[in-house]
Amino acid sequence: xxxxxIGRLIEALRCLPGVGPKSAQRMAYYLLERDxxxxxxxxxxxxxxxxxxxxxxxxxxxxxxxxCPICSNSRRDQATICIVExxxxxxxxxxxxxxxxxxxxxxxxxxxxxxxGPEDIGxxxxxxxxxxxxxxxxxxxxxxxxxxxxxxxxxxEMVRSRGIRVTRIAHGVPLGGELEYVDGGTLxxxxxxxxxx
Amino acid sequence: MSTExxxxxxxxxxxxxxxxxxxxxxxxxxxxxxGRIGLVARGARSRRSVLQALLQPFQPLLLSWSGRxxxxxxxxxxxxxxxxxxxxxxxxxxxxxxxxxxxxxxxDDPHPGLFAxxxxxxEQLGSTEQSAWPLRLFxxxxxxxxxxxxxxxxxxxxxxxxLPDERYCYHPEYGPLPAVSNTADCLAxxxxxxxxxxxxxxxxxxxxxxxKRLMRVILQVYLGPRPLASRELFKARNTYxxxxxxxxxxxx
Numbered sequence: 001x002x003x004x005x006i007g008r009l010i011e012a013l014r015c016l017p018g019v020g021p022k023s024a025q026r027m028a029y030y031l032l033e034r035d036x037x038x039x040x041x042x043x044x045x046x047x048x049x050x051x052x053x054x055x056x057x058x059x060x061x062x063x064x065x066x067x068c069p070i071c072s073n074s075r076r077d078q079a080t081i082c083i084v085e086x087x088x089x090x091x092x093x094x095x096x097x098x099x100x101x102x103x104x105x106x107x108x109x110x111x112x113x114x115x116x117g118p119e120d121i122g123x124x125x126x127x128x129x130x131x132x133x134x135x136x137x138x139x140x141x142x143x144x145x146x147x148x149x150x151x152x153x154x155x156x157e158m159v160r161s162r163g164i165r166v167t168r169i170a171h172g173v174p175l176g177g178e179l180e181y182v183d184g185g186t187l188x189x190x191x192x193x194x195x196x197x
Numbered sequence: 198m199s200t201e202x203x204x205x206x207x208x209x210x211x212x213x214x215x216x217x218x219x220x221x222x223x224x225x226x227x228x229x230x231x232g233r234i235g236l237v238a239r240g241a242r243s244r245r246s247v248l249q250a251l252l253q254p255f256q257p258l259l260l261s262w263s264g265r266x267x268x269x270x271x272x273x274x275x276x277x278x279x280x281x282x283x284x285x286x287x288x289x290x291x292x293x294x295x296x297x298x299x300x301x302x303x304x305d306d307p308h309p310g311l312f313a314x315x316x317x318x319x320e321q322l323g324s325t326e327q328s329a330w331p332l333r334l335f336x337x338x339x340x341x342x343x344x345x346x347x348x349x350x351x352x353x354x355x356x357x358x359x360l361p362d363e364r365y366c367y368h369p370e371y372g373p374l375p376a377v378s379n380t381a382d383c384l385a386x387x388x389x390x391x392x393x394x395x396x397x398x399x400x401x402x403x404x405x406x407x408x409k410r411l412m413r414v415i416l417q418v419y420l421g422p423r424p425l426a427s428r429e430l431f432k433a434r435n436t437y438x439x440x441x442x443x444x445x446x447x448x449x
Contacts, residue, residue, distance in 0.1 A: 018219040112292045112426035113213045113299060118433045127437050146254045150288040154434065161439040183250045184276055 006032070058129075060122050061087045061105040070094075070102055077101040079136040081129070083155060085109055085143055093141065101139075104129075109142060109151040121151070123158065130162050137165045144171050144189075203263040207231065208277060210315065211254050212295040216242060224252055224271065225299060226260060229312040233302045236262055238271040248274055255291050255319060256280040267304070281323035290328040293427040294318060294335060300420055301343060314338035329409065330399045336412045337394050345419065348372030349395035359388040367391070369415045384414050 002010065006028055013024040031039040055061070056068035063071075070076060070090075080101030084090055090103050106121040118124075129135060138159045142148035152168055159166040172190035173182050182190075209226040212233065217223040222241040227233050241248035248271075251258065257277040262269040283291050294315065302308065314335055321331040340347055351358055352365070353372035359365065365373035367384045376385055390407040393400035400408075 110430065112289075112430050113296055114215070115426050117426060117430060118437060123437050146288065146291075149284065150292065153285045153288060154430075154437075157434065158437045183247050185250060185253075185256070185280055188279060 056105075059102060059104050060107055060125065061090055061103065075100075079134060080139065081126075081135055081137075082139040082141050083126075083152075084141045085148065085151075089141065101137075106142070106151065109145075109147045110154055111147045118154070123155070126155070127158060130159060130164060135164055137167065140166065140168045144186075202265075203261070203272075204231070204269075205261045206259040206275075207261070208312070209258045209260045210319070211252050211256065211258065212299055213254070214238075214252055220246075222249065222252060223268075226258075227298060227302075227312060227315060228260070229309045230307055232306040232308050232311075233298065233304050234262075235268045235304055236260070236271045237268050238274070241271075251276060253280070254295060255283050255288075255323075257316075281319050283319070283323050287322040287328050289427055289430055290322055290332060291319065292430070293332065293425065296425055296427045297336070297339060297416070300425070301339065308342045311339060311342040314342075329405055333394065333405070333408045333412055334397055336416060340415065340419075343419075345415075347394070347415070349391045359391055361387070361389040361392055363388045365391065367411055367415075369418045384411055386411050 002025075009028045009031075010021070010024045013019055013027050014021065016024075019027070031042075052064050053062050054064070056063035056071055057066055058071040059068060061068050061070075063069075065072075077100050081104050082093065082099060082101055083104045083106065084093065085106050085108060087105055087107075090105060093099055093103075104122075104126055108116055108121050110116060110118065110121065130138075138155070140152040140155060142152045156166045156168070170193050171186060172193065173179065173186065179187065207228050207230060209228045211224055211226050213225045214222045217237060220240050220243040222238040224236040224238050225233060226236060238248050238252060240246055241252060251274050257280075259275050259277050261272045261274075263272055264270045298311075298315070302311065318331045318335040322328050325331075337347060337349075348371075349359075351373075352375065353368075354374045359373060364376040364385055364387055366376045367373050367386050373386070373388075373391060386407050387404060389400055390404040390411065393404055394408055399405065
């Protein structure tokens, strides 16, 4: 039997992704038995994050102020915009590419069957930035899914109609992979996108 | 047709998919023998799974599944052939097809003719830039399969064959009537437009536009008031894109 307070804690922990009733109960008991200090700092951190983190008014990623650190960094190239689907894509690109321009985070992709249209992914804000005349290249780094491709195409038309250069990241065989085990779609993309040597 | 037991290597196309639990996908697929079915693809979103890349719309598939009830369990999936080369605007046309099927076709209701027409339409979309006419023929076939087939060859009043140059008044339920009875709830069309829809031969642009308007009005009757999101997407494109002149004949 759980007391009402513990019951509420277990129910609250279940909002985390991948946490069912059993794991939630384990977490709740662990925190109460072993790590009450940790529980307090978790509660504080959650409270603070929810109160202070909003969206960057420029690129829509998470930010604690008006602008995110990348948008407010004057050393980044403001004329190049890389378009991604989620904030975790920004992290992935920052980690491994050395890209020095700025980002625009769609927070999703166009998906008519889910009712997600252009206004839901912030294309109005993007159109405004393109019209400013400060942008010289747009890099489309949406996911290589059907919806991601449709989104990339939709945005590429927007960008091209304004006479701005637009590029799409390449899709290909993973490093260290073996062709035999690569799925057919990736292989055909890689083959069609081959380059001169 | 019963969908109990184990089904192996059934031709299929994914219409829609969404995340389910932590690592699974809920997939809606269109098949020839079982119609539209709901499948759970367990573990499809885990890091090592190749299923997520495979279970995409417009990829011809062979699916095996088991289980009874509303949702079946996907056992295996393999590519039947290369993905159809849909890109750009034809992708949105493809979404339009999927949305129509999702909205109008109930689950577990076999429509072999619909599957054949769906395949044919995707192939045509993949091979041409002109995507408007194949969509009209798909709409015609879809209505036919659902039991709302259109009268496209004879006048519903007099049962006389339609004449290409004559104008008719098309009523969504009764079919074409001579244009004299011009009331608010029907649409004026040329015989040429209706005959072209009947034969499948693409007519001149003027009649294509007429067919588009006609189909839109008829589909509206069955779709109800909620708009089609893929159609809205086509429309919204002009507001975000700086065009010199708006195109008159967008695909949808």
